[in-house]
Amino acid sequence: MAKALNGPQGHFNGKIGKLVFYMLNGVPVVRLIGRPGKPSKAQLANHSTMSVTSRFLGTMKDFIKLGYGLQAKGTTRNAHNLATSYHKKHALIGEYPNIKIDYSKVVLSEGTLSVAEDLKIVKTEAGLEISWNPDFQQGKRNYDDSVMIMVHFPESNTSRDYLNIARRSEGKCFLGFMEQQLEQQMEVYIAFRSADGEQISDSVYLGNLNGQKPTKEELHNQYKYESVKERFDRVAKMYLDQCKGTNSEPTNNKAFRHLQKEYEVLKEKLDRTPGKPG
Structure with a gap:
């Protein structure tokens, strides 16, 4: 609920629907709130x-x-x-x-x-x-x-x-x-x-x-990236082999769809994980 502290023509203070009204450094401000969707890469x-x-x-x-x-x-x-x-x-x-x-x-x-x-x-x-x-x-x-x-x-x-x-x-x-x-x-x-x-x-x-040295956070990110990359490389090989038909596993069953989903999830995770060498 918002309050009209300065009358009906004044600035509101509080929440109305998905809008929040407040003062910032003496200036009336309004912003939109709500549950955000999945964030884009940008x-x-x-x-x-x-x-x-x-x-x-x-x-x-x-x-x-x-x-x-x-x-x-x-x-x-x-x-x-x-x-x-x-x-x-x-x-x-x-x-x-x-x-x-x-x-x-x-x-x-x-x-x-x-x-x-x-x-x-x-x-x-x-x-x-x-x-x-x-x-x-x-x-x-x-x-x-x-x-x-x-x-x-x-x-x-x-x-x-x-x-x-x-x-x-x-x-x-x-x-x-x-x-x-x-x-x-x-x-x-x-x-x-x-x-x-x-x-x-x-x-x-x-x-x-004393030059540039890796921080604790950078070392942690490098370890995390390498762990995800190792898992992704294994899954990618199995997935791509099945897509090319280089093994006897069928490509239209539940196991393949699960493998495909894991491949896509790991690929996206790797793309968003800091710590990539170079």
Whole structure:
């Protein structure tokens, strides 16, 4: 049941039939609900891109809130919406069901503030040394900009953010890590934010450390894919042999129809199972 809180000419709040009315960031919204049918491959691909993007961005919510917050001001969207939209369109590689993040194309903040030159990153026995040219533009007070750094660990899908690790004028900072963390794959980003919070720079990808390594999820998907493929290959051989008439089994009985159904189900499952080599 929906309620007309502002009278018969106002916006409803609640459910009417298959429609749900509600407010989103001060804007009246209505959407259709109902039992969905079997999703198409295009729908599954869209769900997969959303899942990969959300899983990645979900580890760095505070950074994203600052990085896209200024863009979201005065609109019906929030920082997470903007970041999700960008990364779904520009920072994914591969085809469904093997969709991954392209870390070199990740942008964790967007703005007009200038970034520093001569950005460098060095791994030491105790952590990461990050440096930049501390020169600033006279009269624009860029010297007291805050330095923001994000370090993402794909293997564990975790992130560590540093939202005010240094000032632009310092020209360098140090991030301490345990030995185990220093051996993991790391993807590092930097951005600059004005002291009054009214400006922010585009983030810059500082690079990858320790190379790319398979995550636990990727290893699990590879094992699952290989298991399905092994079963499919066996069933496919039996099915295709009977279709070609290379054995004495008839092709119009219940056993054959069952084999045909299993072949079709496994073929579709294999097509939708992530973890395919290459």
